[in-house]
Every structure is written in C-alpha cells, then in structure tokens.
Amino acid sequence: MNKVRCAIYTRKSSEEGLEQDFNSLDAQREACAAYILSQASEGWSQLPAVYDDGGISGGTLERPALKRLLADVAAGTIDIVVVYKVDRLTRSLLDFAKLVEAMDKAKVSFVSVTQSFNTTTSMGRLTLNMLLSFAQFEREVTAERIRDKIAASKAKGMWMGGVVPLGYKANGRTLAMDNQHAALVRSIFNHYLEVRNVRLLTAQLSEQDLRVPKRVTGTGRKLGGKPFTRGQIYKILSNPIYIGKICHKGEIYDGQHSGIVDRETWDRVQAQLEANTQGEQQSRTGRTPSLLAGRVFDSEGNALIASHATKGTTRYRYYIGKGGEGDTSLAQRTLRIPAPELEKVVCELVAKEVERPLGLLAKAGIELTADIVANLADPSASLATGLRKRERATVRMCIAKVTIRPAQLTIELYATGLCDLLSITPTSPATTNPAISINANLRRSGRAVRLIHDGLSKSTEGEPQEHLLKLLHRARAWWQMMLDRKLTISALAREQQVTSSYASRVVRLNFLAPEVVEAIATGKQPIDLDAKKLFGMSDLPLSWNEQEDLLLDR
Structure with missing residues (x-):
C-alpha cells in the first residue's frame, strides 16, 4: 500500500483566544488529524510539520505558514493538504485558483474535513468553487458592514482611528486636545495669516528650528522630530478637524471633539489658500488663466470645467459642463460658456456691489463701527478697480x-475675504457668505451658450463666433460663383445640394452693412445675434442704417 503524506493547514483571522491552552487552531488541527486517522486504511498518514497562521486574514496569500506549505508542496514532500473548512485556506476565488494550479502542478490533492471533497475530481472542483464563492461573498459583505459602520459613526462625529492629527490625542471614540501641541497649531494658523504664503511660512518655521513634535502612535510607529514640510503645513491649514469637524469621503460632519481654531480664523485661512491657488502656467498658454476655475456650477450643482481651444495664435477659453434644469434644449446638450464673457459679467456685477459694500456686509451679518463705515470709500473703490481689472488674487x-x-x-462671496480686501475688522464675525442674484438667460449661439442679463446686450469680449464667420465666408463665395458663372439661385442650390430657400438666405448676407460685418468679425455683435436670427429675418432691410439699428440694437 502506497503511503499518502498529509499536511494539516489551520488559520484564524483574529488573535483573540490564541493565548488559550486549547484554541481554535488546536481544534481545527485535532479534527483534521482525526479525519486522516479514519483514512489510515487508504495509506494516509499525518506529517509532523505544523502549518498554523493565527491572526491573519484569508483575503491575502501573504501568510508565513501558507508560504512554507506551498514551498513543501513544490518540493514534493506532500501528497494531500487537509483543512477544516475551505475558507481556512482562502476566501478569495482568484487566490484559490492560484493555489489549485500550484497543487495540480505538484499533483497534490486538497481535502476539506467538514465538506468531504477533494480537487482530484471535476465534481469536487465545482463544489469547491461554489463554496468559495459564498466564502468570498461573506467576506465582502462583512467588509461592507464595516465600511457602513465607520461611515455612520463618522456621521455622528466619532473618531474612528488612524494617525491622530497634531494637536490632539485619542480618547476612545473622540479626540482630546493636547494643549501644548494645540498652541503650536494655532500659531501656524495665525502666522500664515501674517505671511499669506505656505512656502514662506515653511521657510520661517525652519529658520526658527520649529520641528514636528515627536509622537508615538498606538501601533508603536514613531512620528515627528523633523522640520515641517510644505505638504504638512498645507494639510494642517486645510484640515477641518481643527474647527471640530470630521471628514469622510468628501462629506464633513460636526465632530464630538473641540476645535483648536475659531471659525473666523479658519474661513480667512481658507480664503487665502484659495486666493493663492497656483492656476497660472509659466508657458505661453498660461497668459490668460481662467479666473473662476473650480468656482462655476450649473443648477444641479455640477462643476463646469475650465477648458480652451487654440486656433492659430488665438486662444479661446470656455467653461464646459452639462446643461441645467428648466431649459430642455440646453439640458440635453453640453454647456459651453465663453470664459471671458462670464468672467467680465461676474466681476462687473461684484464690482458694482462692493462700491456700496454696506449691503453686502449686512447680508453677511457683520456689524461695523461708525469709524469703519466712514473709512470704507477708498478700500471699496480700490477693490472694485481690482475686480474690473480681473486681478486673479x-x-x-x-x-x-x-x-x-x-x-x-x-x-456667492467669501465674507472673510471681503473683510480682508476692504481692510476692516468687524466687531462681530460673519455668519454667512453674502450672495448676489440677477435675472439671466442662457441662449445658444452656435456651439457656445451665451449669457444674457439685464443691461447686457453687447458681447463683453472680442471673441468672434466661428459659425457666423463661416456664414459670411459662404455668402461671399456663393455670390462670387453666381457672378462668375451667371448662376441662378435654383442652379446654385442644386449644385450645393441645398434648398433654394437656404441658398437665398445665405447669399443675401453678402449685402450686410459693413459695420454689422465688422462687429461679427471682431466679436462685438450683440449676444443674441446668431445664425437663427439672421436666417429668421424674412425681409433684410436694404438700408445699411436700418440694418445697423435692427441687428446692432442701436
């Protein structure tokens, strides 16, 4: 009778109970040993080597005992691997396929004591795959439950572990303030408001030989002892945990811990960080950066992306996103708003408001002294000028x-940023960011969507509309063809494969007033002057003055 060498493999996910004299690993090994003994008539015998993995998840193959087992399998010293249950070996279907492939290569069978099958038969493989699929499903469901529990706990403001932020120490499911380190965090926030630049702040902290305080995590990992880096400073300044908040996957919740800095200081720091965002490129294409990048949204809260197109030496900038609700024709198409036009409209509207800032400050809930009100004229005028010049900062x-x-x-305006730009220190902190709303309509002009609001009838920037330029070029070319070849409208339409009505509407554009043509060529035409308006005019006046009055809103 051939001797069949059997190796027993055991595993437990947690370390709980492993210190006991008779633990889960012992119970698994004892059951496997009894099964091997029951097969003694078939020549089965237990190998003396012990392959135990305690406190290691079945979701990974990086297990010391499993690696020793596979090495012995490859060396040909094992004939059968015996486990208590299939999920003791692995809970991953992909990892199981790798293990079976390695065992097949060495002609080693796999047996589960409680499930009574092995991998030497096709039915055994099918059953194994089915059981392992359920094991993997159970593992994934458990992981989902853990993630859901963490999300629910953080929504309640609990601290769910990890590296404790500087200025705090772990206190169960919340954070307790470390007064010494908290003072350092406050000084970093206050110092940043003085220098207004992370790079300069990092350099000054280095000159003062201020280092990250030494700490030891719960796992024994040593932190700190080195100079602050720019990344560490930025992370501290932008971490809402310092105002008593808890973050989880982009959501911010009220925490159960106390904040280290006050809300006003936090808002001023965030406004300055935003103002210092490095959006300008050093290359030629960065000469006209998008001032409102990351700040423009549609009616559904989706951000519009700053984009551009270059033709020749001209760079056309746009804010692109999905259409908003209400206007079905726009909602089904992509918003493509000319950036210079939107930026000038927004900056002009805000400039007009800051020229009389008391209304905005009142909306923010800011109380001012009489002396501050009396000295607002010069700062507000300077701020309005900076907005009209579209100064990025x-x-x-x-x-x-x-x-x-x-x-x-x-x-929506930053209340704290507004106060800083107006050089005022209010007697009470801002309670909300003030907002300006005006009636405005989106109207499609070619591929772009133009913004029309009260008091704005002309294009705000010299940006020619490509579809209008093509129409003028087509009108000139078709008229020249009719002159050179003495074609009628009908003959021209047949040749160009268009209707006679369309051909006549295009050709008559050749007789637009020179000032209308110049306005279209330079992008100075009214926003609502598009191909639809030109084609929709059944009778184009022959008088150039009448055309200018009709088309240029004079």
Missing part, C-alpha cells in the same frame, strides 16, 4: 461660487 479671494441657472445667475 482679488477675484479668487472674493468670489466663492458662481451658479448658472437657465434664468438666474447667483454669485
């Missing part, structure tokens, strides 16, 4: 969010 420190709806434009 000023715009990004002042404007928090622009929301574009089919019939309304809303601009």
